[in-house]
Amino acid sequence: MSSATNCGFLILTCLLDSLMKYPRERSRGDYMKSDAHESKKLCYLLLGTIFLITVCQPFAGAGGNSQDSPLEGNPLPASVTEIMNDTKYDHAFWGILVEDLETGEVVYQLNPEKMFIPGSTTKLYTGAAALDIIGADYRFETPIYARGNVDSSGNLNGDLILVASGDLTMGGRTTPDGKIDYTDIDHSYANSIGNAILTTPDPLSGLDQLAQQVSAAGIKSVSGDVIIDDRLFDKINPPDSANDYTLTPIVINDNLIDIMVKPAQPGMAAEVDWRPQTAAYAIEADVVTTDANETARIEISTGGPGIINVSGQVPAGEDTIVQTYTVDDPSSFARSLLIEALERQGVKVNASVKGNNPADLLPATTNYSEFERVALLTSLPFSENLKLIMKVSQNMQADSLLPLMAVKEGKRSFWDGLIIERSFLEKTGIDLNAVSISDGRGNSPADYMTPRTTVDLLRYMSSGNDSQVYRDALPILGVDGSLATSVGPESPAKGKVQAKTGTTAKYDVVNDRLILCSQALGGYMNTSEDRKLAFAIYVNNVPVKDVKEMKQVSNDLGSICEAIYEEN
Template structure:
């Protein structure tokens, strides 16, 4: 397993994928306890079908839709999947009648479908209108000359975007292939938004409050919750302060002709990291290979070649200390606003000696950054399958109840899911993103969650945050642009794979899809597809593992196409469009 983690960390991952990491003994014990507590929290409550609000098919009864069932099972029998294990449940969203099922009560590794559960729990706790508020307080007095004789303290409150990704209309922008997946996905890109917008806003407010010079330190209070690790690929350090997802983006553009030096830049521009870049432009036949490695905590060495016909390449470097990174960027924002400081951006952040959190928040406030409503943060998590943000959600739940640990957050997540009517005996989680060995769900529990969300007043926000089949997010390429089903399903994807050193192949531990769709006849459906343990072909030049996992995604897209084109009529004369079905894409392209 350690060997798998090393390989995957080096870039062998794909969009919406999670990788295995060797956990510490403490995290094994703690997360195993959380995984046990969740399913033990409540007893069984009636039959599985009754819990999901479904009309179960009697054992041995013939299918009501034999032609549909036959077409679906032809897809499930696709060559290469004969050793895979399928779990499927599709029900009518209005009546609960089962349309198709296979192993609906068995536990499956859900991969990033886990995010449906963590996001639903956070939405139930916070509400769609919740906004993060990140204040800056002062610990001393400001004299008549604008001199603050004390510290400026940015109190981190877990804002997942911290002013970044902001579009002109106040909504958050995303790319179908998020920058946090860079390295394993050549399509990964950055959004056209300033990641420092939140810090610049705070710096402007500090100046407006009359501060012109700070004699003390500039500090980040990062005590909201204890440090933890993401269970998905991408940035791994969980912290209550997130600036640009706590990564430095490295953008590489080819020169005009092969042999020319390539252009290398970073986002955000900062003195926090020094860059030593030597990248040349190659021919299209030579291809692209660029490596970014750290030479110490704050120096990046970038070497390689980019093909002349490539527009640009985005890579990332995760910072080793999110609070010190944020401190440096905030200091630079203050300096750009003409506020002089004695502190250096190259220093190390320390919260030692700060007043207790409650007392600190009562100190004079000189600035505040207010986020867009949580429905926007939820959109980023679900559309692009943002592992870092999803992994932070249980910790945010913990912090709202006076707790600071991931284990406490997972227990609270379980309470919220129980309140939504989910059978906790049918789920188990070790994190919020979907990369833990503890993560297991049944198709029936997944459908029950999706059904429960439809009854909530904020369902439209939940539905709108999901990827749209063939249009955006991780479902953008699941069907062809000409597919009749395009735009008629909103669902969360999941991908989890590891390498098989025995054969040189890979194992698709999980490919999953769960959400909502409507058929051509107007019948609204709730669906949950899982396939575990599929042996993939060995990668070869021009055919990386990510292509094979994308093929599996298109296989699930084919199931959606079959359901969309099925001739099963609606069970009642209700309107033909399911809630949120016609909602437009908000992808920033």
């Protein structure tokens, strides 16, 4: 077999900002259309926050099931080689490694030492490092301080200051039983793949709790301002994220405004609702309901400071369509929402709800001991937040783990977090020469890893105090998260595989099709014979003509898991 050629990348800016500039044409009944016109529109739509947009060169001489030399392990099951020999994989490159966690036996392997584009299986590495550095039981504490004196009438002659702690949900996903809520398709993917499902808890629940405590502390009015202290770490738009989000220690509703569009009768205006609602943002809607056979087309754009324009059309009978708008200033957004939460609790604030966060009025970070703490929000254990990140592949939160790890080690930046992650990976004993990581989510063109390094990491994480926490955070095949529909309800492997998915794709302009630069899966399996396995499956460079074929590649990896489950 000839050696693999280098893979060059060109990042295309097709994330949230770009999506807002183009109409979103999407109808659940029309998702699988194969005509060229619709295919092109779907390609531009789908390649958003869930997919890294890249240009990949195929690995020369790397056939779908070839390898450099014979290796230990059993022959791949016939059903697996049948999948790999399908014509759609003629130009693809496969990597597989399956090991028995108890005996160390190599069960199957194919190109285990070759480097692959990992997609979001990068989160296996980020999440493992964060679990080690931050700790499964760690809880983020977000205080509010009163700067100034409270007089006999309950008026604070000064300011309320919320000090952001890096809590990535701020109580907005907490369920009554003390868990973090998530859905199989997170709202952070609403603009890219559609069909997003909103969680049940009120995204403002945490701010409401803080406001209740401020009121209970005897404060009835605030003559000064409300300020968000967001200085915990250096804010950054992660490289290769096309500026679709800012990493910041203050996060409310993932710093998104959810926009719900519900059709009415043909010819009538569609109903447009949104959450969280705040006076800081107004929505101007012009969405009409069309006949049922028309295609949904929704465009979201900025109409000026604090104005969100929602326009387009939705067909009658369509389910409510969820889209999102990314706020451009998370601290000012949080400030407005906190002022409104205070007012709901009867605390009158003299400052305007609208306007920028007055960060220039913040005290030195060493001065908070001089002020009275009047409220405190304590998060769920970090283990719950990790579950959210891994189950739904939450990109912004995965990238946020890097500066949060840096803070735990007395540093401040995204880049510091990557250096700290390397220190953790050194401890695991994996071959760092076979790993390349430049972000938390798996979006960087510099992200590469081998099946061997992934399985070695999984083996390391299978023992120790955090082993069950790590495993429980992963999507379950056929049950939840990004693996919910990868196998059918009658699959024998349903519920027996816990693994992280990864997808990296691009639009092939010349051929008007998609190229899957990577579809990946890495995790754990309890087989039919109760063998405990760790595995990594990668396939790179798969041409697919439409969205249906792209989904089939993901399902093929699910079928490979079924075969491994049944053969062992």
